Amino acid sequence: xxxxxxxxxxxxxxxxxxxxxxxxxxxxxxxxxxxxxxxxxxxxxxxxxxxxxxxxxxxxxxxxxxxxxxxxxxxxxxxxxxxxxxxxxxxxxxxxxxxxxxxxxxxxxxxxxxxxxxxxxxxxxxxxxxxxxxxxxxxxxxxxxxxxxxxxxxxxxxxxxxxxxxxxxxxxxxxxxxxxxxxxxxxxxxxxxxxxxxxxxxxxxxxxxxxxxxxxxxxxxxxxxxxxxxxxxxxxxxxxxxxxxxxxxxxxxxxxxxxxxxxxxxxxxxxxxxxxxxxxxxxx
DNA sequence: AAGACGAAAGTGGTTGA
DNA sequence: TCAACAACTTTCGTCTT
Numbered sequence: 001x002x003x004x005x006x007x008x009x010x011x012x013x014x015x016x017x018x019x020x021x022x023x024x025x026x027x028x029x030x031x032x033x034x035x036x037x038x039x040x041x042x043x044x045x046x047x048x049x050x051x052x053x054x055x056x057x058x059x060x061x062x063x064x065x066x067x068x069x070x071x072x073x074x075x076x077x078x079x080x081x082x083x084x085x086x087x088x089x090x091x092x093x094x095x096x097x098x099x100x101x102x103x104x105x106x107x108x109x110x111x112x113x114x115x116x117x118x119x120x121x122x123x124x125x126x127x128x129x130x131x132x133x134x135x136x137x138x139x140x141x142x143x144x145x146x147x148x149x150x151x152x153x154x155x156x157x158x159x160x161x162x163x164x165x166x167x168x169x170x171x172x173x174x175x176x177x178x179x180x181x182x183x184x185x186x187x188x189x190x191x192x193x194x195x196x197x198x199x200x201x202x203x204x205x206x207x208x209x210x211x212x213x214x215x216x217x218x219x220x221x222x223x224x225x226x227x228x229x230x231x232x233x234x235x236x237x238x239x240x241x242x243x244x245x246x247x248x249x250x251x252x253x254x255x256x257x258x259x260x261x262x263x264x265x266x267x268x269x270x271x272x273x274x275x276x277x278x279x280x281x282x283x284x
Numbered sequence: 285a286a287g288a289c290g291a292a293a294g295t296g297g298t299t300g301a
Numbered sequence: 302t303c304a305a306c307a308a309c310t311t312t313c314g315t316c317t318t
Contacts, residue, residue, distance in 0.1 A: 233309070254287065265310055270289070 094130060097140060101126050104144040111167040112159060114152070121151035125182065134185055138178055145170045146178035153190050158201045160263070195220055195229060198238040202262050206253060208246055216245035219276065226279050232272065235262045240272030244282060 102123050109119035125147040129135060135143050145168050152159045161179075165172045183190050199220060203213040219241045223229050229237055239262040246253045255266045262269075276282065 231308080236309080255289095256287075266288085267290080267311085268309060271309090274289095 097135070098127065098130055101130075101140050101144050104141055105148060108145060108148050108164065108168060112148075112164065114148070114157065114159070118148065118151045118155055118157055121155065122147040125150055125186065125188075128186055129182060132185060134181055138181075139170070139174070141168060142170050142174045142178045143182075144168075145175045146182050149175060149179055150182055150188060150190065153193070154188065156191070156194060156197045158193070158197050162263070193234045195234045195238050195241070198234055198262070199242065202238055202242060205261050206242060206246070206258065208242065208251055208253075209249065212242075212245045212249040212251055215248055216241050219245055219280065219282070222280050223276050228276055228279055233264065233268070235264045236268040236272045237276075238262055239264050239269045240276055243269060244273050244277065248282070 105119055105122045105126065108114075109116075109122070122144070126144065129143060129147065145164050149159070149161055149164050151157075152164075161172045161175055165175055168175075182188060196217065199213065199216050203216060208216075220229075220237075223237070223241070239258050242262075243253055243255060243258045246258075255269050259266045259269050
């Protein structure tokens with residue numbers, strides 16, 4: 001199953017994957033070697049093993065266990081301890097939240113059949129977001145879905161927000177809000193959705209021959225030259241182009257079928273392919 | 285009967301005051 | 302924050318295969 005893209009390219013970029021991993025914490029590491037589900041049950045850090053409120057609180061009253069006053073030296077010590085502990089707790093909370101988020105990301109990635117580099121990138125993004133305090137006021141899962149979507153966009157793995165929303169409990173709007181916040185505050189480099197990557201995905205989903213796929217790419221190229229692409233929903237463009245390409249190669253698809261696959265209405269497909277056909281003098 | 289067509293009104297997202 | 306705007310959707314009657 002050549003699931004759109006990703007897997008194929010993935011084998012070419014092993015090095016990138018490798019270097020990406022360097023700045024990942026230890027808890028992340030074992031996430032990477034369990035593609036085959038065998039270790040699904042054993043996340044890197046078992047969140048259940050984490051402290052569940054069993055931390056010590058150092059008493060504010062300046063007495064020792066027997067109720068005696070503490071010497072100034074001892075007081076200082078106690079004070080330092082308290083402060084160190086507060087810091088640790090904060091850090092712990094963040095770490096814990098992070099590992100939950102990573103589990104969330106893994107779930108999403110596996111439900112969506114995403115290549116590993118996507119989930120890795122997502123985790124990195126989440127980590128950064130957490131560092132920059134972008135999670136405040138948002139749900140962990142919301143941000144997790146947003147990192148996954150953002151990673152897909154950055155790596156040109158075609159997945160829509162709808163598709164991601166479908167396998168999570170987060171709706172599109174919330175995901176979108178988090179996504180926008182991510183891309184703004186982490187100044188992410190998000191390229192516009194490239195029709196080419198969509199062609200590759202949907203051509204195979206429609207079971208079109210590779211000849212037809214090639215035709216589609218050609219039509220796309222010519223359409224781009226004539227500025228028929230920008231400002232339009234890329235899925236409409238791709239639907240229309242695939243419809244045309246299929247027709248030209250006698251692999252006739254119904255508009256409905258194409259429309260359903262690319263998730264756009266027949267009307268839009270019609271409008272697009274009419275326009276493209278007219279501008280490029282494609283007879284159909 | 286199924287698919288294609290396109291007009292017209294409605295919807296949601298973007299943009300600029 | 303609001304209104305204008307373009308792209309897209311919904312709906313539906315009609316034409317074509």
